Amino acid sequence: MNVILISVILLAVVGGVSALILYFVAQKFHVLEDARIDVVQEILPAANCGGCGYPGCRGFAEACVKADTLEGLYCPVGGSEVMSKVGSILGREAAQTVPMVAVVRCQGDCDKRPQTNEYDGPTNCSIATSLYGGDTDCSYGCLGHGDCVVVCGFDAIKMNPETRLPEVDEDKCTGCNACVKACPKVIIELRKKGPRSRRIYVGCVSKDKGAQTKNACAVGCIGCSKCFKVCEFDAITITNNLAYIDPNKCKLCRKCPEVCPTNAIVELNCPPRKKKEEDVISND
Amino acid sequence: MRTFRIGGVHPPENKLSAGQIIEEIGLPKQVIIPLAQNLGAPSTAIVNKGDEVKVGTIIGRSSGFVSSNLHSSVSGKVAKVDQSLDASGYRRPSVFIDVIGDEWEESIDRSTNLKNECDLSAEEILKKIGEFGIVGLGGATFPTQVKLMPLPGKKAEILIINAVECEPYLTSDHALMMEKSDEIMVGIQILMKAINVTRTVIGIENNKPDAIVLMTQKALKYKGVEVMQLKVQYPQGGEKQLIDAVIRRQVPNGALPIATGAIVQNVATAFAVYEAIQKNKPLIDRVVTVTGKSIVKPSNYKARIGIPMQMLMDAAGGLPEDTGKIISGGPMMGKAIVSLDIPVVKGTSGILVLPDFESQRAKMKNCIRCSKCVSVCPMGLEPYLLGSIGEMQLWDRAEKEDVMNCIECGCCSYTCPSGRPLVDFIRLGKTKVSAIIRARK
Amino acid sequence: MSRKLFVSPSPHVHSxxxxSSNMYGVIIALIPAFVASIYFFGLGALTVTFTAVAACLLFEFLVQKYLIKGEFTLNDGSALLTGLLLSFNLPSNLPLWIVIIGAFVSIVIAKMSFGGLGNNLFNPALVGRVFLLISFPAQMTTWPVGGTADRFTTVDVATGATHLMPLKGMGGDLLTYADLFFGKMGGSLGEVSAFALLIGFAFMLWRKIITWHIPVSIFASVAIFALLLKADPIAHLFSGGLMLGAIFMATDYVSSPMSKSGMILYGVLIGFLTLLIRKYGAYPEGVSFAILLMNSVTPIINMYMKPKRFGEVVKNG
Known part of the structure; x- marks a missing residue:
């Protein structure tokens, strides 16, 4: 009985003293934080992707609360919706931004861009890039080792084992820019999602001369400038044998993909064109 | 016998082409001379399509402090200045020259007689070395005049000649020593004058006994020059390792090798310096070993810069059927190349062909923490740790663990029982960390 | 050229x-001790070893087939080695069902649940042994005395204590040094013959499977601390599981430190803890506990005991 009593008292005393110490320490070292940081953080997607340029969602929330305006602060994952909520909490105007999505500017799958050697190093695009131009004749194209897949925090980019090219799931893609930063070949670009997700872009980043590109890949941009000539909106520029379509000027008139001799220009989510006669025949 | 004091491995030497005399390779129809042949900034082309050049005509100018001049290795007409695949694995600007005849610049002394005297001052020697496009021929291709340049407050006490050739298979330096020992000695004298030192040690590994005997004998005639026999150990040819082996001083962490009072030059560079200073001949050719277990005739060739590697391979009996991998350089630090059409450059010490069964890496397994990589690392690093840090992309941590000290010798990957690509990830870490450091400045 | 060339970063050759060659090397190094155990303990040694090895292989196979579903690593020899080392730490007259429990703990709990070879924190065989030692203390600490029993029968033989009991003053006679060295004493089946274990040590050093740092620092620290604690250093070195522990258990790749200085610190502390436990602990034997304790410190040792970087200390001359 005595033993039990002593134990209970001792434990109670130890517990009580510890509680007191904890209480005073908590008082002394208490950090006053703006309560709004927690509220803002609640709204944010909690992906901690770093797409906003701050270390995690907490960092972004702090930055939002501290800043005088929300200009330059944007959560690419949550988009305008989340930003306007943040704006309403803080009583500030949130900038309206267009939703962005990642596009992969290489279409050189195994058939169209034949393999010329076999890479036998670690499955890592950065390591392969520092070694050489890649296992095809095109030193600009996708290496297919999936650095972009690894960094994607939203499961939105997947390597297609058949084509050895990454594919973006545009419903999941939040435009956080992580894959763009990870790609050592700068193949991935963030583009405006576009009306009804329709986008037209050049699916190639090869700066090689036309003949060289053609030699290496069937769907490379050879810099022939046919698209440049057909474009009525000055949206297309050609530098270093490579065409680029400015998403801000492009009106999605769909003339350029038609004239491209190598089918290097990609139209996404556009309704099917009227089939030409020859196509109909070949499809039968 | 001496060697460096930390780590190292001893891979099978496989010096198949040892003892082969240096044969001269003929001229192709066209040479391709890449503009980026030295460490640092590439040269700027100063010729245009249609220009006529002779052997030794300058075609590229140094474009910065760490950069060097480039000369035509053939006579003929410039066909174009265009992109061409080189040993870097990328297409880079190169000068294409159609070969017509073999006409040399008049100033070049093509006689073979030894010219001993050199009455140039140290500054004049440095200037001439720079003009004639000499770079370190051990493989790093660091512009020689920059390396020899006196630094304020740093005094060179000793010249170390790197004749170690620690890479397995390669024999180009060995062959050069056997045939051009006198010229090398004169080259050493010129280098000593240029950096104002009175003592030179030629470091040779003891798997080249004939070269040790010959060089020791020749060195007797020259004051202050001695030959040091070194125990075979890779990477003894690394600058820091060689200094440690020869004078027992370690280059302090983060300092330049001159901090130990030593300047290291490759033996082939010493020969190139001789030719430049005494014969007015720019760096337009070099000795290249063509070797491999399936090669019909492993040989050492004297090849002009810019000729396709295919020519050397043909001379050695053609590319074997069972070829799995072609390497420019040695097996430990050389670069795998994708085609033999790429040109020989200043840094090409050898072309090694590995047969199929040696070409593929073993399957990677879990790290079993056997610590063998730690014991072989010549820089005293922990490759297992740096490797996994690299895989996890923790670059801050990599910097703290001294990733920048790595010399990429590959001892860790070579020795790893689990077949882990340690040095690949360490190299990646170095690239990322140096970018971070640059961004900080 | 018909085929495509391979391209990979340097180095292009491998040692x-x-x-598996390292694992099988250790297994070869264990052969002398195995032969000695059969010589001293007869059939019992054979059945215990066989059961432990078979159970370890089976458990690893089952885990990989039904739980982890990864690549099969049975042929790398590490499960075989764990089984061998576990059996070497058991008495030859241990009931076989206890052996199987030990194998289960070693493979399933100590190795595979951490993610397999390379990820385990503790030496699997030792975890198995210590688990059995705590769970079945009576069975685990009575041994047939080597060389006295009728070797090829399985009937109950005379059982005795290890030499550590008399050393600790727990009764029993002190043995001669020769008996200690060659293994004519009671003990777990693999630990008795220091001579056989030292042959294995020499083999592993020659094949460069391990370095001398860990075993030698354990030997030295045991000898020194024995002297300091006024015990017989030679008797302590050659009795109990010290030789087996120092040569084969403490040097386990996965659970030992990476740098040379770390290895020496690790070895010294193992020797020290062993002596402390032997001298003042409740158990007569302390090697297993000492090694397991130090296993848990290995990550900290790795963090602070770095190899000497090149150029860190400039030595001249």
Missing amino acids: GDSV
Whole structure:
């Protein structure tokens, strides 16, 4: 009985003293934080992707609360919706931004861009890039080792084992820019999602001369400038044998993909064109 | 016998082409001379399509402090200045020259007689070395005049000649020593004058006994020059390792090798310096070993810069059927190349062909923490740790663990029982960390 | 050229060393001790060893087939080695069902639940042994005395204590040094013959499977601390599981430190803890506990005991 009593008292005393110490320490070292940081953080997607340029969602929330305006602060994952909520909490105007999505500017799958050697190093695009131009004749194209897949925090980019090219799931893609930063070949670009997700872009980043590109890949941009000539909106520029379509000027008139001799220009989510006669025949 | 004091491995030497005399390779129809042949900034082309050049005509100018001049290795007409695949694995600007005849610049002394005297001052020697496009021929291709340049407050006490050739298979330096020992000695004298030192040690590994005997004998005639026999150990040819082996001083962490009072030059560079200073001949050719277990005739060739590697391979009996991998350089630090059409450059010490069964890496397994990589690392690093840090992309941590000290010798990957690509990830870490450091400045 | 060339970063050659060659090297090094155990303990040694090895292989196979579903690593020899080392730490007259429990703990709990070879924190065989030692203390600490029993029968033989009991003053006679060295004493089946274990040590040093740092620092620290604690250093070195522990258990790749200085610290502390436990602990034997304790410190040792970087200390001359 005595033993039990002593134990209970001792434990109670130890517990009580510890509680007191904890209480005073908590008082002394208490950090006053703006309560709004927690509220803002609640709204944010909690992906901690770093797409906003701050270390995690907490960092972004702090930055939002501290800043005088929300200009330059944007959560690419949550988009305008989340930003306007943040704006309403803080009583500030949130900038309206267009939703962005990642596009992969290489279409050189195994058939169209034949393999010329076999890479036998670690499955890592950065390591392969520092070694050489890649296992095809095109030193600009996708290496297919999936650095972009690894960094994607939203499961939105997947390597297609058949084509050895990454594919973006545009419903999941939040435009956080992580894959763009990870790609050592700068193949991935963030583009405006576009009306009804329709986008037209050049699916190639090869700066090689036309003949060289053609030699290496069937769907490379050879810099022939046919698209440049057909474009009525000055949206297309050609530098270093490579065409680029400015998403801000492009009106999605769909003339350029038609004239491209190598089918290097990609139209996404556009309704099917009227089939030409020859196509109909070949499809039968 | 001496060697460096930390780590190292001893891979099978496989010096198949040892003892082969240096044969001269003929001229192709066209040479391709890449503009980026030295460490640092590439040269700027100063010729245009249609220009006529002779052997030794300058075609590229140094474009910065760490950069060097480039000369035509053939006579003929410039066909174009265009992109061409080189040993870097990328297409880079190169000068294409159609070969017509073999006409040399008049100033070049093509006689073979030894010219001993050199009455140039140290500054004049440095200037001439720079003009004639000499770079370190051990493989790093660091512009020689920059390396020899006196630094304020740093005094060179000793010249170390790197004749170690620690890479397995390669024999180009060995062959050069056997045939051009006198010229090398004169080259050493010129280098000593240029950096104002009175003592030179030629470091040779003891798997080249004939070269040790010959060089020791020749060195007797020259004051202050001695030959040091070194125990075979890779990477003894690394600058820091060689200094440690020869004078027992370690280059302090983060300092330049001159901090130990030593300047290291490759033996082939010493020969190139001789030719430049005494014969007015720019760096337009070099000795290249063509070797491999399936090669019909492993040989050492004297090849002009810019000729396709295919020519050397043909001379050695053609590319074997069972070829799995072609390497420019040695097996430990050389670069795998994708085609033999790429040109020989200043840094090409050898072309090694590995047969199929040696070409593929073993399957990677879990790290079993056997610590063998730690014991072989010549820089005293922990490759297992740096490797996994690299895989996890923790670059801050990599910097703290001294990733920048790595010399990429590959001892860790070579020795790893689990077949882990340690040095690949360490190299990646170095690239990322140096970018971070640059961004900080 | 018909085929495509391979391209990979340097180095392009490999030493040819592999996980399995190291594991089988250790297994070869254990052969002398195995022969000695059969000589001293007869059939019992054989059945215990066989059961432990078979159970370890089976458990690893089952885990990989039904739980982890990864690549099969049975042929790398590490499960075989764990089984061998576990059996070497058991008495030859241990009931076989206890052996199987030990194998289960070693493979399933100590190795595979951490993610397999390379990820385990503790030496699997030792975890198995210590688990059995705590769970079945009576069975685990009575041994047939080596060389006295009728070797090829399985009937109950005279059982005795290890030499550590008399050393600790727990009764029993002190043995001669020769008996200690060659193993004519009671003990777990693999630990008795220091001579056989030292042959294995020499083999592993020659094949460069391990370095001398860990075993030698354990030997030295045991000897020194024994002297300091006024015990017989030679008797302590050659009795109990010290030789087996120092040569084969403490040097386990996965659970030992990476740098040379770390290895020496690790070895010294193992020797120290062993002596402390032997002298003042409740158990007569302390090697297993000492090694397991130090296993848990290995990550900290790795963090602070770095190899000497090149150029860190400039030595001249």
